[in-house]
Amino acid sequence: MRGYFRRLVAACVDRAGIGAGLRWKLSAAIALVGALVAVVLSLVVHNAARVSMLDNARDLADERIMIAQRNYEMSGRLNFPNTKIDDPRLPKELREKAEAGRRATYVTDRSGAPDIWAAVPLKNGHVMSLHSGFTDRSSDILTDLDQALVIGSIAVVLGGSALGVLIGGHLSRRLRKAASAANRVAKGETDVRVREAIGGVVRDETDNLACAVDAMADALRQRLEAERRVTADIAHELRTPVTGLLTAAELLPPGRPTELVLDRAKAMRTLVEDVLEVARLDSASERAELQDILLGEFVARRVAAKEPDATVHVVHESEVTTDPRRLERVLFNLLANAARHGRPPLEVTVEGRVIRVRDHGPGFPEALLAEGPSRFRTGSADRAGRGHGLGLTIATGQARVLGARLTFRNVRPAGAPDGVPAEGAVAVLWLPEHAPTNTGSYPVLT
Numbered sequence: 153m154r155g156y157f158r159r160l161v162a163a164c165v166d167r168a169g170i171g172a173g174l175r176w177k178l179s180a181a182i183a184l185v186g187a188l189v190a191v192v193l194s195l196v197v198h199n200a201a202r203v204s205m206l207d208n209a210r211d212l213a214d215e216r217i218m219i220a221q222r223n224y225e226m227s228g229r230l231n232f233p234n235t236k237i238d239d240p241r242l243p244k245e246l247r248e249k250a251e252a253g254r255r256a257t258y259v260t261d262r263s264g265a266p267d268i269w270a271a272v273p274l275k276n277g278h279v280m281s282l283h284s285g286f287t288d289r290s291s292d293i294l295t296d297l298d299q300a301l302v303i304g305s306i307a308v309v310l311g312g313s314a315l316g317v318l319i320g321g322h323l324s325r326r327l328r329k330a331a332s333a334a335n336r337v338a339k340g341e342t343d344v345r346v347r348e349a350i351g352g353v354v355r356d357e358t359d360n361l362a363c364a365v366d367a368m369a370d371a372l373r374q375r376l377e378a379e380r381r382v383t384a385d386i387a388h389e390l391r392t393p394v395t396g397l398l399t400a401a402e403l404l405p406p407g408r409p410t411e412l413v414l415d416r417a418k419a420m421r422t423l424v425e426d427v428l429e430v431a432r433l434d435s436a437s438e439r440a441e442l443q444d445i446l447l448g449e450f451v452a453r454r455v456a457a458k459e460p461d462a463t464v465h466v467v468h469e470s471e472v473t474t475d476p477r478r479l480e481r482v483l484f485n486l487l488a489n490a491a492r493h494g495r496p497p498l499e500v501t502v503e504g505r506v507i508r509v510r511d512h513g514p515g516f517p518e519a520l521l522a523e524g525p526s527r528f529r530t531g532s533a534d535r536a537g538r539g540h541g542l543g544l545t546i547a548t549g550q551a552r553v554l555g556a557r558l559t560f561r562n563v564r565p566a567g568a569p570d571g572v573p574a575e576g577a578v579a580v581l582w583l584p585e586h587a588p589t590n591t592g593s594y595p596v597l598t
Contacts, residue, residue, distance in 0.1 A: 186308045190309065216232065217270040220282060245258060250272065269281060334365050350362050427542070429546055447502055463500065465500070466502045481546065489547075493511075494577055508578055509579045560577070
C-alpha cells in the first residue's frame with residue numbers, strides 16, 4: 153500500500169506540470185481575455201464617438217441649410233458658402249427626399265473620409281444643397297481617441313499579463329510546496345503536514361487540497377500502523393508454538409519423515425523471525441550501533457563464511473562507520489537472493505563505500521526494478537519462484553537504518569534493446585560518507 157501511495161503521488165506531480173506551466177498559462181489566459189475585452193471596448197468607443205461626431209455634423213449642416221434657404225428666399229441669390237442649386241453630385245437618396253418636400257441630411261464615405269450633405273426643397277421647385285466634409289478638428293479628435301484606445305489596450309494586456317504572472321506564481325508556489333510535502337509523506341516522513349508546508353493562511357482550493365492530502369496520509373498512516381501491529385502480534389504469537397514444534401520435532405526418531413518435519417519447522421521459524429524484523433523496521437524504531445570497520449576485509453570474511461564459492465574483489469579499501477550486524481544482514485540477504493534465484497558465478501565487489509553483488513541469472517523482475525522490493529511478492533517464476541519475498545525487503549529496511557541506499561539493476565549487453573534477456577542481476581549498496589546520526593543511531597564504545 154505504501155508503494156502504491158508513493159507511485160500515485162509521483163504520477164500526480166508529474167502530470168500536474170506545476171513548474172512554470174501554470175504561471176504562464178494563467179498569464180496568457182488573462183492577457184488574452186484582457187486583449188479581447190480591450191479590442192471590443194475600443195471598437196465600441198470608436199464607433200460611438202464617430203457616430204456622435206457625425207450626428208453633430210449633420211445637425212450643423214441642417215442648421216446651415218435652413219439659414220441658406222431663408223437668405224436665398226429673401227435675396228433671390230446664393231450668398232452662403234458650399235451651397236448650390238440642383239447640384240448634380242447630390243446623392244440620389246437625398247434628392248428623392250428633397251423632391252418629396254422634405255428637408256434631410258445624408259452622409260457618404262469618400263476614401264474613408266465622410267462627406268456631409270444637406271438638402272431642402274425651394275418654393276420654385278428647385279433643390280438647394282449644402283456639401284461639407286468632416287472637419288479636421290473632428291478627424292484629429294477621432295485620431296487622438298484611437299491612439300488613446302490603443303495605448304489603453306496595450307496597458308490592459310500588459311497589466312493583465314503581469315497580474316496573471318503574480319497570481320499564477322503564487323498559486324504554482326503553493327502547489328509546488330504541496331507536491332514536495334506530499335512526496336516527503338510518500339517517502340515515509342510521518343511528521344510532514346502538507347497544509348503547514350504551503351502556509352494554511354489563504355483559504356482557497358490549494359488549502360482544501362492540502363487538507364485532503366493530510367487526511368489521506370493520516371488515514372493511510374493509521375492503516376499501515378494497524379497492519380504492522382497485527383502482523384507483529386501474529387508473528388509474536390506464532391513464535392512460541394513454532395519453537396515448541398521445532399523442539400518436539402528434534403525429539404522424533406531419525407528418518408526421512410523427521411527430516412521433512414524439521415525442515416518445515418525451521419522454515420516456519422525463519423519466516424516468523426523475518427516477519428517480526430519487517431514489523432520492527434516498519435515501526436522506524438530501529439537504531440544502528442555504529443563502529444569503525446575496514447569494509448573490504450569485513451565483506452571478504454562474511455562472504456567466505458556465507459558463500460565460499462563467491463568471488464570477492466576489493467578494488468579500493470576504505471574505513472567506514474556503520475553497524476556491522478546490520479551490514480552483515482544486508483550482505484547475507486543479497487547473497488542468499490543471488491544464490492537462490494540467480495546462477496553462478498557470484499561476484500562481490502568492494503570499491504570505497506560501495507558494495508556490488510552480482511549473479512549471472514535471468515535478472516530481477518521488472519516490477520521490482522520499477523517499484524522496489526515488496527513483501528510476500530516474489531516476482532516472476534524464472535527468478536523468484538521460491539521464498540516469501542522478505543529477503544530484499546529486509547535488506548532495504550536495514551540499509552535505510554544504516555543511512556545507505558540500495559539499488560537494483562539488470563545487466564544486458566551493450567546497446568541491446570529492452571527485450572533482450574538479462575545476463576545477470578546487480579544489487580548495489582551505497583554506504584553514506586558520514587555516520588547516519590540523522591536516523592537516531594549512536595556509536596558503540598569498544
